[in-house]
Amino acid sequence: MKPETKDECLKRLSYIEGHVDGVRRMVQQDKYCVDILKQTYAVRKAIEKLELLMLGSHMDTCVVPGIRDGREEQIVGELMELYKLADN
């Protein structure tokens, strides 16, 4: 991962950790289930955005050089696995 992508990922992970902590406090304080669920969906969306950032970086630093180096079988296999996971 490029240093600037790594920094951005760590910043987003701090935000996600704070968000999950907020969900825990809502549960402890017996907040309305529907309001808690809206927050857990927002956490999942924030994780999806983090994944797109990491995936974009993976394309540049691993996929392109890996395919040029003749390791396309491994690289394509990993990309297909990630698509299947994202779809589920």
Added chain:
Amino acid sequence: MKPETKDECLKRLSYIEGHVDGVRRMVQQDKYCVDILKQTYAVRKAIEKLELLMLGSHMDTCVVPGIRDGREEQIVGELMELYKLADN
């Protein structure tokens, strides 16, 4: 939320917090992007399972009594909103 559901939610949230912390350490230690992405997908799946637990509890403690009390417009509106969020 029933006390036993609340306890179960808090237990799962602790697990999710630990999992997100593990992702942060993987990023800090420059682990392979594909391995990190598999972990972020697992975090999302764990959140989805937590949501199903909370939703099931919401059905029993809010949806059923709310509809019996004549507040079906609010209750159905919230359920539809949650479906739309889950689908995206």
Added chain:
Amino acid sequence: MKPETKDECLKRLSYIEGHVDGVRRMVQQDKYCVDILKQTYAVRKAIEKLELLMLGSHMDTCVVPGIRDGREEQIVGELMELYKLADN
């Protein structure tokens, strides 16, 4: 299903059938894979919108009366099953 919802569902299904037919022609004519995939995603989105329409109708015609009639176990069980399917 209310008659106007049924009509709207059938209209949307005709549109979806036409869209799937368009995808088949693209495959037959060897169109670029990425362009075909964008169309299959659009078909899935159109189906999701149809599902929300049917689900909203189901709430009014089955969920609310069913819960009032004391069949909450069946009704809630079905709603939870649909949420799980939507999430996957």
Added chain:
Amino acid sequence: MKPETKDECLKRLSYIEGHVDGVRRMVQQDKYCVDILKQTYAVRKAIEKLELLMLGSHMDTCVVPGIRDGREEQIVGELMELYKLADN
């Protein structure tokens, strides 16, 4: 697309067309909404599987040669767009 992938895609599209037709008949015959919704989810799953087949073929016939030919900007841009669509 390789000829055998094209044949397989067309076979699956015929199956999907038949499935959508079955959904239309269920709506016309006023079948239970929950049963219809389970079928529309099944159609979406069948489309997702078709997408994975087309994407795997796209990797071999376009992604790998495109990156070797120096068109990585276009190829990676398209892959990222498809990921974003799949995620939503």
